[in-house]
Structure formats: C-alpha cells, structure tokens
Amino acid sequence: MKKIMVDIKNHLMTGISFALPVIIAGSLMVAVAKIIGLAFGAADLNAFAEQDGLSHWLHLTQETGFKIIGLMNYVLGAYVAYSIAGKKGLAAGFTAGLIASLTGSGFLGAALGGLLAGYSSEWVSRKVQITGSAATSVPLIILPFITVGLQVLVMLLLLGDVLSWLNTSLMAWVQQMTEDGTSTVLLAVVLGGMICFDLGGPVNKAAWGTGNVLFLSGVYMPAILVNVAIIIPPLGYAAARFLRPGNFSQTLKEAGNGSVIMGILGISEGAIPFTLKNPAR
Incomplete structure (x- = not known):
C-alpha cells in the first residue's frame, strides 16, 4: 500500500511539473497586462473589450493569460x-482535464481523472x-474507446451531477449566512476554509463566485474575505520557499517562485504543487 501511495504521489508530481509552466506563463501575461493598465489608471481591463489601440491589446493579453491558466x-x-x-494514456488524460473544467472539479478532478486514465490505459494495453492485421486497432481505436469511455462514465456521468450539486449548495449556504447576519469572524473562517480547501476546485469556486456575485449586488464583506483568503496559500508557500530553501526540491523552489506572482494575483492554484506533495498535512 505504501508503495502504491508513493507511486501515485510521483505521478501527480510529474503532472504538476508539466502544468506548472502553463500556470506561470498565463499568470505573467495577466500580471503584465494589469500592471500596464494600472499605470494608465485602468483597474478593470474588461472595459476595453470593444475599444481599439493599446487598451484593447491589454484586454486581449489579459484574456489570453486567463485562457492559458485554464489549460x-x-x-x-x-x-x-x-x-x-x-x-x-494521453487521450484519456486530456479528456480528464476537459471534464474537470466542464464540471468545475478543478485540479482535484483533473488529478483523479488523470490517475484513472493512466491506470486504465495500462490495464487495457x-x-x-489482438494478433494479425487487426493488432493496430488496439492503440488507435479500442484503447481510446475504453479509456475515454471510462472518463465519461466515472468523471462526468457519475460525479458530474454530484459536483454540480455541491457547487450550487455551497453558494446557497454562503449567501444564506450573509443574509442571516452571521458574525464576521465565523463567516471569515467558513469562507477562508472553503477557498483553501481544494485550491481552485468546486468548493473554492463556490466561495469565490458567491463572494463576487454578492459584491455586484452591493454586499461587500464576503468578497473582501474570499479575496484575502485566496492569496494566503500561494504566498504562504512562497514565503516558506524563501525562508527555508533547504527544505524544498528544485521543482518546488521553481513552484515557489511562481507562487509569488500567482499569490499577488489571487490565483490559489499556485499552492497546488506543495499541497500535492503532502495532501494530508
């Protein structure tokens, strides 16, 4: 069992090592666009979506950065x-990422789906x-059909509604707490815990989305709390990386460098490489 857990952790860290440059590249594009916009007194680049010139270019750069992060x-x-x-395993693995994005399960869904994709692909192979002239159909047709089908069955059909229900229920719960006059400290504990629980997954998105929806309705406190909480995991790991560099591998040191930028931008996914290293802790 211990060997299996070690293998799973190594597979997850391999996936993270490939995903990390994508996150950092997207974050840098967003950061550059926002910094230039702020230098010209523009806090919201979305206002320039229909304009021309530099302002429109900044908006497109920001949106491209967010799309890259979404990969x-x-x-x-x-x-x-x-x-x-x-x-x-790649076909089913990419399908796992697609389903994770569609269902809102975030990196947890992608990681779980990637494990399912890899092990099922290995088992099927x-x-x-099949021998003879039909042997070529195994990697091209049979294997992708079975493994992608498993992703649709397990990650979409079996878990999709559950994740959607969880997301909707959490949003309704947060809104109810706000309307009931729950104490600020308790509300901060709940929202902060939700934000940091799955780092970009459905619980995180429920808290963040609810806070910002209520902000647009003139209820500001939840948005303040979630946007403070969302920077704590990546910046906390970044601080640890610089204060105790000897405790981290080269991969996690690079992740810590990226966490500085992602923390400043409020992207909690910057904490994922560290969290996956020891999820229980």
Missing part, C-alpha cells in the same frame, strides 16, 4: 496519465491482445 486541468490530467502509461 492547467488539461495538461495536469494528460501528463499524470502519461507518467503512468506513456503516450497511450496489457489485457487486450
């Missing part, structure tokens, strides 16, 4: 599967043996 689930799912099964 994280795809890369994570694909390369977790790749670390287990090689090229034959060993168990399905």
Whole structure:
C-alpha cells in the first residue's frame, strides 16, 4: 500500500511539473497586462473589450493569460496519465482535464481523472491482445474507446451531477449566512476554509463566485474575505520557499517562485504543487 501511495504521489508530481509552466506563463501575461493598465489608471481591463489601440491589446493579453491558466486541468490530467502509461494514456488524460473544467472539479478532478486514465490505459494495453492485421486497432481505436469511455462514465456521468450539486449548495449556504447576519469572524473562517480547501476546485469556486456575485449586488464583506483568503496559500508557500530553501526540491523552489506572482494575483492554484506533495498535512 505504501508503495502504491508513493507511486501515485510521483505521478501527480510529474503532472504538476508539466502544468506548472502553463500556470506561470498565463499568470505573467495577466500580471503584465494589469500592471500596464494600472499605470494608465485602468483597474478593470474588461472595459476595453470593444475599444481599439493599446487598451484593447491589454484586454486581449489579459484574456489570453486567463485562457492559458485554464489549460492547467488539461495538461495536469494528460501528463499524470502519461507518467503512468506513456503516450497511450494521453487521450484519456486530456479528456480528464476537459471534464474537470466542464464540471468545475478543478485540479482535484483533473488529478483523479488523470490517475484513472493512466491506470486504465495500462490495464487495457496489457489485457487486450489482438494478433494479425487487426493488432493496430488496439492503440488507435479500442484503447481510446475504453479509456475515454471510462472518463465519461466515472468523471462526468457519475460525479458530474454530484459536483454540480455541491457547487450550487455551497453558494446557497454562503449567501444564506450573509443574509442571516452571521458574525464576521465565523463567516471569515467558513469562507477562508472553503477557498483553501481544494485550491481552485468546486468548493473554492463556490466561495469565490458567491463572494463576487454578492459584491455586484452591493454586499461587500464576503468578497473582501474570499479575496484575502485566496492569496494566503500561494504566498504562504512562497514565503516558506524563501525562508527555508533547504527544505524544498528544485521543482518546488521553481513552484515557489511562481507562487509569488500567482499569490499577488489571487490565483490559489499556485499552492497546488506543495499541497500535492503532502495532501494530508
């Protein structure tokens, strides 16, 4: 059992090592666009979506950066599967990332789907043996059909509604607490815990989305709390990386460098490489 857990952790870290440059590149694009915009007195670049010139370019740069960050689930799912099964796991791994994005399960869904994709691809390649001229159909047709089908069955059909229900229920719960006059400290504890619980997953998105929806309705406190909480995990790990560099591998040192930028921008996914290293802690 211990060996299995170590193997799973290594596969997850391999996936993270591929996903990390994607997150950092996207974050840098967003940061540059926002900094230039702020230098010209523009705090919200979305206002320039329909304009021309530099302002429109800044908006497009910001949106491109966010799209690149959005590729994280795809890369994570694909390369977790790749670390287990090689090229034959990529199709199902990318499917895992797609389903994670569609269902809102975030990096947890992508990681779980990537493991399912990798192990199922390895199992199918060993168990399905066809000889003769039809042998080429195994990697091209049979294996992707089974492994992608498993992703649809398990990660979408079985878990999709559960994740959607969880997301909707959490948003309704936060809104109810705000309307009931729950104490600020208790509200901060609940929202902060939700933000940091799964680092970009459905619980995180429920708290963040609810805070910002209420902000647009003139209820400001939840938005303040979630946007303070969202920077704590990445900046905390970044601080640890610089204060105690000897405690971290080269991969996590690079992750810590990126966490500085992602923390400043309020992207909690910057804490994922450290969290996956020791999820229980």
